[in-house]
Amino acid sequence: MASFREFRGNDGFGGEAWKALCRVRESAPLIQCITNFVSMDIMANTLLAAGASPAMVHAVEEIAEFTALSNALCVNVGTLSAEWVFAMKVAAYRANELNKPWVLDPVGVGDTKFRTESCLELIALRPAVIRGNASDIVAAIRASSALPPKGVDGTIPAIDALEAAKELARVSQSIVAVTGVVDLVTDGKRVLGVSNGVALMQQITATGCAVTALIAAFVAVHPAHSLEAAAFALALFGLAGEIGMEKSNGPGSLRVHLLDALHSLDEVFFQPD
Ligand SMILES: Nc1ncnc2c1ncn2[C@@H]1O[C@H](COP(=O)(O)OP(=O)(O)OP(=O)(O)O)[C@@H](O)[C@H]1O
Numbered sequence: 001m002a003s004f005r006e007f008r009g010n011d012g013f014g015g016e017a018w019k020a021l022c023r024v025r026e027s028a029p030l031i032q033c034i035t036n037f038v039s040m041d042i043m044a045n046t047l048l049a050a051g052a053s054p055a056m057v058h059a060v061e062e063i064a065e066f067t068a069l070s071n072a073l074c075v076n077v078g079t080l081s082a083e084w085v086f087a088m089k090v091a092a093y094r095a096n097e098l099n100k101p102w103v104l105d106p107v108g109v110g111d112t113k114f115r116t117e118s119c120l121e122l123i124a125l126r127p128a129v130i131r132g133n134a135s136d137i138v139a140a141i142r143a144s145s146a147l148p149p150k151g152v153d154g155t156i157p158a159i160d161a162l163e164a165a166k167e168l169a170r171v172s173q174s175i176v177a178v179t180g181v182v183d184l185v186t187d188g189k190r191v192l193g194v195s196n197g198v199a200l201m202q203q204i205t206a207t208g209c210a211v212t213a214l215i216a217a218f219v220a221v222h223p224a225h226s227l228e229a230a231a232f233a234l235a236l237f238g239l240a241g242e243i244g245m246e247k248s249n250g251p252g253s254l255r256v257h258l259l260d261a262l263h264s265l266d267e268v269f270f271q272p273d
């Protein structure tokens, strides 16, 4: 049976993760999402399945009011445009002003100058958590110029995901989560490793975007413990993927069964294996 896997280096977190999920379900935090067109549906459904309340609100005219109503903000640059980037910055600024946590998903940072500059400007606004896959996190730290983009001989020096995540956390002062076979969450010093999940989740578009929004929901209920909150969200999403996989034949059915599993997670799954 699928079950919560203890975080590497931290025993006894299953019960904490379950309590955090109960808190999300009880308080139904309102998560404002300024996200890409591809991810809107799965992101909203993931938040609902976990018990949070999603709202895709990006018009700059609404931000001052709406960010004030929200419990956390999720910013994702996947299908960015100048107007949207402006709205993202205004919302991040407003969230900071109101002391509300916000999270950043720097999709494709490093791919184009506009995308990279936009991500760096957003990172400078101090998200509580930055979540990306390994290539995004490596590109983000290279772009932040803590690492040279190329070696003197023109080759790109090798850097692994953990090293990049720790460095990005130190430079940005944010918690950094890097997803993959094992998800790693770090503040630059401490590292939690989350090993729930199935490889087929990568074949469903925007699962990464969706889990970033889930991180926002968990940070909303645990604002003083963003590192643990991010790890709980990643573990629960991965666990839902494992449970969903038992009934799935491919990415289409996994998408459906993952959401069902997230919705019906109960305490029994939180006993470590
Ligand atoms: N090989 C793997 N084994 C288990 N789980 C995985 C694997 N790869 C990714 N995942 C899980 O899939 C989810 C999405 O992570 P991924 O790193 O693919 O994000 P992403 O590439 O940013 O996604 P997207 O851009 O489609 O939103 C995470 O919950 C992660 O833990």
Ligand SMILES: Cc1ncsc1CCO
Residues within 6 Å of the ligand: 036, 038, 039, 078, 079, 107, 205, 206, 209
């Ligand atoms: C496919 C795609 N293109 C821009 S954003 C996105 C969703 C996964 O990040």
Ligand SMILES: [Mg+2]
Residues within 6 Å of the ligand: 133, 202, 208
């Ligand atoms: Mg991926």
